[in-house]
Amino acid sequence: MPVTIDKVVAFSHHPLAPTASEPPPERRFEGTPKQGTANYFTDSTRQLDAGFWESEPGKWHAVSERNEFCYILEGHVRIADEQGNSKDFRKGDAFMIPYGFKGTWQILEFTKKYYVIFVPESR
Template sequence: MTIEQILDFAHASTAPEYYHPAPEKILAGDPEQSVRNHYGSPCGQFNAGIWEGAVGQWTVSYSEHEYCEILEGVSVLRDARGNAKTVRAGDRFVIPAGFEGTWEVLQACRKVYVIFEPAAH
């Protein structure tokens, strides 16, 4: 490996992929999302990039571990019991695999994500 293989997000030219959550997962709004997956490991278990989401709410079920750093906007994460955590620009946190609940974007949100997907057993 050489220094040229280090990926600098500020200079990455990854094209965005636009999508919506599956219709049965959408609870409110029209939460269009985009992802720029700047790095994917050869084994497919590790990914990192930039995610953006429009105002709306949808259900989530994490099979992966995800580190998030909110760059812009405000979102509310709710667990299956209804407990809520508001996250906004500057917040950094990890969502462990197994988390189930909802993600609600209150103000258009942009985050850095780093995902580790455990191997299937």
């Protein structure tokens, strides 16, 4: 069966209310950041997701059990590895976080991003 244009998802044309969450207490270093996620697409294998995420300022331990592409729409993020090396990302920046990354996410200003996540079958 052909995939038709009605299966093409334009995030801005179909705004979803983000589902509220926050990092688990045992992973937080700073703050209790309120977060929201709106998943716009999941493929038939359930390995690929794409959507929108937002977060208040805070810092938490991150362990990536997936490959994640991020595009920052607004805000300021600092991601650091376990050795203390860090990179800052702001509006317009796009980046990949590979499977197996361990470190911290720090939201320095309220941040909004689009994401695409791929979870490998075998880890």
